[in-house]
Amino acid sequence: MTAAVAPASLLRTAARTGRTRVGLVLVALVVLTALLGPLVAPHDPTDFVGVPFGRDSLFGADNLGRDVLSRFLHGGQLLLVLSIAATVVGVGVGTALGMVAGYRGGWRDELIMRIGDVVLAFPQVVLALLFVSIAGPKVWLLVTVVGLSHAPRVARIMRDATLMVVERDFVKAAEVTGTRRLRIMTGEILPNVTGPLMVELGLRLTYSIGLIAALSFLGLGLQPPTADWGLMINENRIALTVQPWAVVLPVVAIAVLTIGTNLVTDGLARASAGLGRGVER
């Protein structure tokens, strides 16, 4: 029997475990906050509503006297969108490269994997810092750089997954009929590597959130006066003892989101490895 699990049943299997459910709840909590937040925010994120670090409203005001709650509710949307975009770019490019390397082999494999090794030699943050500091903090650049820094990591995993599938006879069966290679990759191989692909998506999303928040914190991500969780931490950390909410809220949100995606990913990984599935056959 093959250990292959169809994507739908993979999600269903994963959703049966406790950790995935907890993870989904946590992710939903943060995502809903980020998406619906701007609708319920009491003020505009850039309105001055009080004295700097004032404590008149629920969570007080920030370093410039803007409402913390409003900035918090507005600050997640862009982070989420950018993280998801970067993940899609990274996993997409990485999967394509990994599958070409695994399926075609030969010089293509060497070229892709060795270039990947060079990229892997640099820490992701350093790589991102390099490009962003050269070209300046632009949103598209942020997405591209974060995404591409994921690509070699994803490519490695997907290459291994592809190698396992390429050995199987149904790929040879498609080759012997003369099916085009691109069709073989999309029609025969891709549907059989969805397990690791889902896991990679979740994992890279977690890293994207952390990385983009970190870059914003360092001042190289989103620029003031944009409301953004990473930026909020940076702007308000000097008054941490006086007005902790402006830092605590975004920190908690990012932490909860990261833990949530991690739990979901872990559940997916276990489901695709067949752990916790018991012996059903």
Added chain:
Amino acid sequence: MTTPERTEVLTGVRVRGLTVAGVPSGAPIVDSVDLDVRPGEILGLVGESGSGKTTLGLALLAYYKRGTQLAGGSVAINGVDLAGAAVRRMRGDAVAYIPQSPASALNPALRIRTQLGECGGDDARVREVLREVALPDTDVFLRRYPHQLSGGQQQRVAIAMAFLGRPDLIVLDEPTTGLDVTTQKHVLETVRKMCATYSCAAVYITHDMAVVAELTDRIAVMYSGRVVETGPARTVLRSPQHPYTARLLMAVPDLDGRREIRGIPGHAPSPVRRPAGCAFAPRCPLVVDRCRDEVPALEDGVRCFRAGVSRFEVVERVEVPVVSADAALEVRGLSAWYGSHQVLEDISLSVPRGQCVALLGESGSGKTTLARAIAGLHPRHGGEVVLGGESLPPSGLRRTPLQRRRIQYVFQNPYESLNPRKTVRELVLAPARVLLGKVPDGLVEDALSQAALSPELASRYPDQLSGGERQRVAIARALAAQPEVLVCDEVTSALDVSVQAAIVELIAGLRERKGLTLLFVTHDIALVRTVAQHVAVLEHGRIVERGPVAEVLAAPEHPYTQALMADTPRFDTSRFSQ
């Protein structure tokens, strides 16, 4: 089992009402099995895949695989119940196990001396057992690692390990699967000798009826977790009482070619979906209403209400004279390499139109490489492949769609050759879409019906099909491309005998009805007679003998073919219908 004097036995192995259930389904995988094995006796436990024979074998050692648990009954060895703490002391000492694949059962990082030493016994004892299994007892041998031994030697080391502790019960789980027939013969001789020497009760698990006929004293036939028939080997093989046993015997290919093989329609139910009455009822030609409602008890060694009511007529095989025909496919001076290693040397072969050539060889003989080279899957070859007078490029990718269409390939393992993410319809359509350009209406239904499959299966996924159905889908896929030559690479070796027989019938029928030209690759000499008109015997990448099947099998000239004929286990069913 039910004769009075046998129930009194205290020596040997005594199994009563043994039931092993799946977790969490609770469905019995082994259902209330009673067995007795006397010291020195070899019991053949026969069944097809999924019949629960391995689970039962392991339960005899009080071992339960993950997802299974003991649900009732007892196993006693020499009167000592094998339960709880007792079994840990008894394993390796009173009970031993010889697994299916010695290559994975021996630790590749340990020397033979260390492995044998782990099983207890001092140096002198280790050497004694090695001599008994006909292995050298020298220091040089003991210093070797498992990978330095041949498959047969590895299996004999595994046998030596099992007999070191002088066990009272030994369970052998298909220990000759994957060995070639000559090695198998030696291993079987060793097993028989060792069991007699140590007067050890042995349970030999296998799906191979011919092996059972050669080796065992008694037989227990399992179907869907139940022992359906048991008795002395000769009696059961000569006059099977249970319809399943009878049909199973008729599905075994006959090396002597005196009868046709007949498959059993349908497939065995899984433990979860086992029908209420007799598990064989849905496939049984003798079924009556009572069989569907009530589980028959084991009486006089048979679990059947219709035991011995009527036997099945053995279909006498009629030799059809081979007519001459022009060559549809020709191979001229073909040589092939893997890296720098030459696997095929100067092969020339001609496949007459509308006939079947069997390519017979053991693992490593290069038969699959030859088949793949013909299909364009192994481009690294020299020489010529000529299809209908037209020389084909070595690589399938360089052949024209028409050339690719005319030769279709069916793979060995249907669990590997069907993409699990595509429906049967998509699978069957895939080659036709690429090769035919325009897909005619009803192509899928037509191809499925030619492969004797219901069109309703078109929307299923391979995971929802049985092994036999999968292989039929693979054949339907090849037929959909409307080929002239069908290359079948060991198409039945991953399937049970009853399913194998049905697939062989199908393929032979396709040749007769559609005039398909067949190249049938196999390691089973007994199958050759049933399916082919011509045979080419491959050894170490060369054709050592070829000719019409009847002539080659009647008077093999090459020593290798002679050895194959002599070493292949066989049993005589010519009289079983009496």
